[in-house]
Amino acid sequence: MILFCEYQESVATLREHCLKMGAGCVTLVGSDSPKKRQKAIDAFQQDPDCRVFIGTRSAAGTGYNLTAANYVFFLAPGLQDQAEDRAYRNGQWRMVVVKISLAEDTIDQQRWQMLMDKRALASDLIEAEAEASSKKALAETI
Known part of the structure; x- marks a missing residue:
């Protein structure tokens, strides 16, 4: 470990x-x-x-x-x-x-939740950007 x-x-x-x-x-x-x-x-x-x-x-x-x-x-x-x-x-x-x-009701738990929220937001942004890029590449190919 x-x-x-x-x-x-x-x-x-x-x-x-x-x-x-x-x-x-x-x-x-x-x-x-x-x-x-x-x-x-x-x-x-x-x-x-x-x-x-x-x-x-x-x-x-x-x-x-x-x-x-x-x-x-x-x-x-x-x-x-x-x-x-x-x-x-x-x-x-x-x-x-x-x-x-993580201990319940601590600053570490709050920081962890903030980190998970930021990760979810970043993932959503990256996926949206990748989808837009794919559509643009497809349009240029056609």
Whole structure:
């Protein structure tokens, strides 16, 4: 599983919790050297005892192949599409499940709803633009 956090302190806290539970884990944060990052990725991808990857979304959310995971959790709502794509890569053969923790009646829940509303609006605009473009191309062809 991949756990994405916003802050390095959250990563450290989750790491401590995993270690107390006996769960093998690695971390990746912005201050990690390229060598340390690659070591964490290799361990997560290749070591069957290392089942938890914990990273900040800003450091670990783009550019990495983490197909050893098929569960992705976000501990704060936000723009997570790029981060989700770390598990959706060539070589992923399992269904990927994304979990976002939200507590009822909180600002995070309100932010999440706003994000979903914006996504729906963007999707509607893109589909309308694509439809108009298709009609124009068809008219030019005829």
